[in-house]
Amino acid sequence: MSNKIIKIALLDMYNGEPNQGMRCIIDVVNRFSPVVSFKIFDVRVKCELPDINSFDIYISTGGPGNPLIGDGNWDVKYYEFIDSLNKWNNENVIKKHVLFICHSFQMACLHFGLATVTKRNDTSFGVMTIHKTKEGLIDPLFEGLADPFYAIDSRDYQVVQPKLSIFAKKGAKIISLEKIRDHIQYERAIMAVRFTDYFVGTQFHPEADPISFVSHLRNKDAKEKIRAMKGKRKFRNMLEDLLDDDKIYRTNETLIPNFLRTAINDLMKTKKMLSN
Numbered sequence: 001m002s003n004k005i006i007k008i009a010l011l012d013m014y015n016g017e018p019n020q021g022m023r024c025i026i027d028v029v030n031r032f033s034p035v036v037s038f039k040i041f042d043v044r045v046k047c048e049l050p051d052i053n054s055f056d057i058y059i060s061t062g063g064p065g066n067p068l069i070g071d072g073n074w075d076v077k078y079y080e081f082i083d084s085l086n087k088w089n090n091e092n093v094i095k096k097h098v099l100f101i102c103h104s105f106q107m108a109c110l111h112f113g114l115a116t117v118t119k120r121n122d123t124s125f126g127v128m129t130i131h132k133t134k135e136g137l138i139d140p141l142f143e144g145l146a147d148p149f150y151a152i153d154s155r156d157y158q159v160v161q162p163k164l165s166i167f168a169k170k171g172a173k174i175i176s177l178e179k180i181r182d183h184i185q186y187e188r189a190i191m192a193v194r195f196t197d198y199f200v201g202t203q204f205h206p207e208a209d210p211i212s213f214v215s216h217l218r219n220k221d222a223k224e225k226i227r228a229m230k231g232k233r234k235f236r237n238m239l240e241d242l243l244d245d246d247k248i249y250r251t252n253e254t255l256i257p258n259f260l261r262t263a264i265n266d267l268m269k270t271k272k273m274l275s276n
């Protein structure tokens, strides 16, 4: 790995399965290449986790399957690693910044005891509207995004039933929610949480770009499944949403860049402070 100032660890949670997430995350991270370098860790297949002393920023990806179940090995090590990052932040001036995406977000919510994770009645897949909460309106992660904004969602599970007393005790905040579904009696799922000043997570995929979505639809079975699920008109509307500059492109160009910029600025400031 090169000597660039800021080191990013990508925690690959895809369990060896083909996915669009890794390419999209690498694409966004590479926009910061003058100042950052990155290394990938295969958490679920190889049980790989980084050395905490060697990396500044961590992005933990989405992944397949039930977030409540691991193999008793990688999941235990993963949770221990998250605890060690948290402990580090409580004890050190130079902080470790972490972004949890989708599967990792669900696991983090469970681990911190903030909410329940249940299986949805149906798969959520496509371009969704994401609503900022009052806290979300002022969170730097969403700066430059409208309310609501748009994101790609791809999941069978949901984070629901927040334990508000635990949120209050830990200082965690719900920063976005699912769309309001008037005619359906379901609880709105939690779509993003600020766990601490340095840990934040989203249920949706902020890394997704329109190309990744279209590539997924080149698989005939996937396309048919989604078209059947949504109906022809909604499916076509979704394709149109993909081309809109203010929707998926905007989220891709804004959210992870906000996370990285905030983290890089903080790291440069504290590192400089210590070297003075």
Ligand SMILES: NC(=O)CC[C@H](N)C(=O)O
Binding pocket: 061, 062, 063, 064, 065, 066, 067, 101, 102, 103, 104, 154, 155, 156, 157, 158
């Ligand atoms: N894309 C994802 O990370 C999905 C998360 C989880 N496996 C679910 O189905 O809800």
